[in-house]
Amino acid sequence: MRILILAAILSLACTTKVSEWVLLNAPANQYTLIYFYNGQINETARNQNASIGREIKPANIEFRSVEKKDIGQPFYALYYGNRLFRRYNDPKDLIGLTVSPLRKKIASEIMTGKLCVLTYLTTGNKEKDEKGMQIIQKALGDSPFKNIITVVELSRSSVEESHFVSLLLNVEDDLKTIPEPMLFGVFGRFKALEPLLGKGITEENIRLMIDFLTADCSCLIKDNLPGTDILFTNSWDNPTIALVNKILDENPSLLHH
Amino acid sequence: MDQDSSAYDSLAVRPLPKWLTDQRDGLTKIQPATIEMKEDRSLAISFIFTGAIIILAIALLTVIILRKKKKNST
Numbered sequence: 001m002r003i004l005i006l007a008a009i010l011s012l013a014c015t016t017k018v019s020e021w022v023l024l025n026a027p028a029n030q031y032t033l034i035y036f037y038n039g040q041i042n043e044t045a046r047n048q049n050a051s052i053g054r055e056i057k058p059a060n061i062e063f064r065s066v067e068k069k070d071i072g073q074p075f076y077a078l079y080y081g082n083r084l085f086r087r088y089n090d091p092k093d094l095i096g097l098t099v100s101p102l103r104k105k106i107a108s109e110i111m112t113g114k115l116c117v118l119t120y121l122t123t124g125n126k127e128k129d130e131k132g133m134q135i136i137q138k139a140l141g142d143s144p145f146k147n148i149i150t151v152v153e154l155s156r157s158s159v160e161e162s163h164f165v166s167l168l169l170n171v172e173d174d175l176k177t178i179p180e181p182m183l184f185g186v187f188g189r190f191k192a193l194e195p196l197l198g199k200g201i202t203e204e205n206i207r208l209m210i211d212f213l214t215a216d217c218s219c220l221i222k223d224n225l226p227g228t229d230i231l232f233t234n235s236w237d238n239p240t241i242a243l244v245n246k247i248l249d250e251n252p253s254l255l256h257h
Numbered sequence: 258m259d260q261d262s263s264a265y266d267s268l269a270v271r272p273l274p275k276w277l278t279d280q281r282d283g284l285t286k287i288q289p290a291t292i293e294m295k296e297d298r299s300l301a302i303s304f305i306f307t308g309a310i311i312i313l314a315i316a317l318l319t320v321i322i323l324r325k326k327k328k329n330s331t
Binding site for chain 2: 174178180193194195196197198199200205208209211212215218221226227
């Protein structure tokens with residue numbers, strides 16, 4: 001009887017892989033952009049805010065104005081939950097906050113059924129950056145999932161992707177102070193895992209990242225999803241069926257729970 | 258995650274991400290229930306029970322046969 005009950009429980013367990021489950025079922029967490037002002041909001045600022053509100057509306061962000069008595073100049077502040085990510089004094093700094101070419105590319109890869117996009121944030125130190133990239137390429141070259149993982153390189157000093165870089169460096173509080181190359185696993189609805197960085201970028205750790213994303217999505221993972229959702233404008237409806245399933249069906253020996 | 262959220266004296270002492278250590282240590286899996294072996298006495302009980310029935314049956318039959326014999330002799 002005990003064996004029968006155990007078999008019944010196991011048959012009900014989720015066999016959807018972590019990467020696919022998060023894409024299909026875990027909506028991206030919301031950011032909040034707050035316009036702090038003191039006194040009255042003038043006409044120009046009102047129009048600017050209306051325009052900003054329209055531009056960022058399709059993204060995982062809410063925009064509101066809050067009066068703050070103890071400030072001189074108005075400013076914008078971007079929050080993720082209760083964490084302050086960045087302060088902007090000029091509304092022009094908000095251009096491209098929710099969308100950028102690389103983020104579009106990453107989202108498009110995820111929507112075509114890829115397992116994840118490994119986003120390699122480089123430092124500008126050629127020696128360190130190349131060493132990390134060699135390890136990534138070696139790890140992926142040996143992986144049976146190499147064809148369903150995309151690697152993109154992003155310079156920490158990129159102007160075009162400055163908002164994306166800033167969001168990635170806010171995934172953990174101290175990342176901005178660490179001048180090392182970082183490898184972010186991006187999956188689901190633009191969720192970035194806490195990165196591997198510096199000497200932590202090893203073949204073994206990259207393999208563990210892939211294992212994490214290809215494992216069955218247990219309740220333990222669902223209840224405590226790691227990572228930070230990146231701010232982005234996208235529709236996550238009707239993604240292509242996850243390509244990982246085909247690989248696992250053809251190679252049952254790769255299955256792990 | 259608390260273990261990742263503060264600055265550390267050096268990168269060498271900065272812990273790995275929690276998702277990574279959990280994956281490495283198998284903590285993201287549902288742990289199977291531990292099945293404890295208990296002493297199985299069912300076979301001994303079965304033998305004792307069967308033996309008792311046999312002895313009881315023999316005793317009963319003996320009594321019946323002896324009574325029958327006694328009756329016939331009288």
